[in-house]
Amino acid sequence: MWSENAKPKVGLVVTYAPLEVGWEDAPRLLEAAAAALRQLPFELHAFEKPVFDIASALEAGDALAAARVDAVVWLAATWAFDSMAIEFLRRCRVPLIAWGTPGMETGSLCGSQQLVEVLTELDLPRAFVHGAVQDSAAHQAVLAFARGAAAAQRLARARFGMLGHRTVGMTEVTFHEYDLFEQFGAIVYYQGVERLMAAMDKTDPAEADALWRREKARCGPCRADDASGLRAMQCYLALRGWVERDRLAGVAVGCYPDLMGVVCLACGLLAEEGIVTACEGDMNSAVLTAAMHLMSGGPIHNTDFLFADPSDDTCTMSHCGNSAISLAASAGDVALEPVRLMDQGVVASYTGAPGRVTMANLCGRKGTYRLTHYTGEAVPTDMTFPGIPVKVKLEVPVEQFLRDTASFGTGHHWMVAYGDLSEPLQTFARLTGLRTP
Numbered sequence: 001m002w003s004e005n006a007k008p009k010v011g012l013v014v015t016y017a018p019l020e021v022g023w024e025d026a027p028r029l030l031e032a033a034a035a036a037l038r039q040l041p042f043e044l045h046a047f048e049k050p051v052f053d054i055a056s057a058l059e060a061g062d063a064l065a066a067a068r069v070d071a072v073v074w075l076a077a078t079w080a081f082d083s084m085a086i087e088f089l090r091r092c093r094v095p096l097i098a099w100g101t102p103g104m105e106t107g108s109l110c111g112s113q114q115l116v117e118v119l120t121e122l123d124l125p126r127a128f129v130h131g132a133v134q135d136s137a138a139h140q141a142v143l144a145f146a147r148g149a150a151a152a153q154r155l156a157r158a159r160f161g162m163l164g165h166r167t168v169g170m171t172e173v174t175f176h177e178y179d180l181f182e183q184f185g186a187i188v189y190y191q192g193v194e195r196l197m198a199a200m201d202k203t204d205p206a207e208a209d210a211l212w213r214r215e216k217a218r219c220g221p222c223r224a225d226d227a228s229g230l231r232a233m234q235c236y237l238a239l240r241g242w243v244e245r246d247r248l249a250g251v252a253v254g255c256y257p258d259l260m261g262v263v264c265l266a267c268g269l270l271a272e273e274g275i276v277t278a279c280e281g282d283m284n285s286a287v288l289t290a291a292m293h294l295m296s297g298g299p300i301h302n303t304d305f306l307f308a309d310p311s312d313d314t315c316t317m318s319h320c321g322n323s324a325i326s327l328a329a330s331a332g333d334v335a336l337e338p339v340r341l342m343d344q345g346v347v348a349s350y351t352g353a354p355g356r357v358t359m360a361n362l363c364g365r366k367g368t369y370r371l372t373h374y375t376g377e378a379v380p381t382d383m384t385f386p387g388i389p390v391k392v393k394l395e396v397p398v399e400q401f402l403r404d405t406a407s408f409g410t411g412h413h414w415m416v417a418y419g420d421l422s423e424p425l426q427t428f429a430r431l432t433g434l435r436t437p
Helices: 023-037 054-066 082-091 108-121 136-155 177-184 193-201 205-218 226-246 264-272 283-296 398-408 422-432
Strands: 009-015 043-046 071-076 096-100 126-130 159-163 187-191 250-253 276-278 301-309 314-318 335-339 344-349 355-363 370-379 390-394 413-418
Touching: 009 023, 009 054, 009 082, 009 136, 023 043, 023 071, 023 136, 054 082, 071 082, 071 108, 071 136, 082 096, 082 108, 096 108, 096 136, 108 126, 126 136, 136 283, 136 422, 159 226, 159 283, 177 187, 177 283, 193 226, 205 226, 226 250, 226 264, 226 344, 250 264, 250 283, 264 276, 264 344, 276 283, 283 355, 283 413, 283 422, 301 398, 314 398, 355 390, 355 422, 370 398, 370 422
Parallel strands: 009 043, 009 071, 071 096, 096 126, 159 187, 159 250, 250 276
Antiparallel strands: 301 314, 301 413, 314 390, 335 344, 355 370, 355 413, 370 390
């Protein structure tokens, strides 16, 4: 499942050429780089010795392939044979970060530039970093690339569930399994609503009751009836059972209108466990949510873009009430109440917590897949929409935002993550072949 070891896995290889100045410092550089990179929020797999010949390159490739790393830092102690990196990549085919260190005579920077040229000619995914192993800017560049690379690598072996059908009258969210597989490598498993309902009926009533009482105790006011709450917990248990059985990264939920208020609370609970969902049968948004969850390390708001205010360059986004309760400023402020429009079931209702955010949209199909993303600041707001409103002050004039997104053909479903994910998303777009503005 997507929740299993959500941190990116990054390999580290230090390389040198025996004739070059500084080759004897390679073991010390390996030790220092490993110590520095272990402070970053990813899982580091450092190959135990420097690479300088075919045998060591192949050994490193086998070891890091077995560790299933998402990207590799290829740190040059000196100028080194670019063919060693190619030998490595033949065994461990992952994006590579060529890192050149300062030093006039070592040739580290020179060799790293040379390697980037070779990888470019071979159309192999790569990045470039320059700086000492303790350089914080270099660390952040490695982290940003690793997050984007991890999303691309994990999606290439991910499975998603499609529950029911995409929303009638919402052609925008149409997808094709072939397109999804060719673009990202992900495959899709289907389940009808009737099968979900049957699975819900087979869940343990006592377990569902305990879960509902837990959620009521965790939150603030409850205006939903207990029968709806129990049904929502049965839905959570049934969806979780499907995810576990088929090892799904997430589910696109065909919720509108028949499952409104039934699946919403379950979606938020699953998000807290690292299992992503997307509303209205939007599989593209499920893929994007999975990528952003991995990049940010936490749940993502699944929203509609609802209101733009040119007076302060803010926009307000929300959906019915399907986001994780942990995204609220305080769980005690979360209300459990019937879903809007249908006045049935139960959803979580709260205003989004303030903080730095990234909002993104993925739409299209084969040949047109495109990713739009913006950063901004989530600011305090009141309950301007019955659901989970998130108000964001953009870094560009809101009217410019509207013109630019319309020109690019951006969709209406926006995923909102906490933190600045602009660099990881750009890396993700490059690695998966997405168009960006």
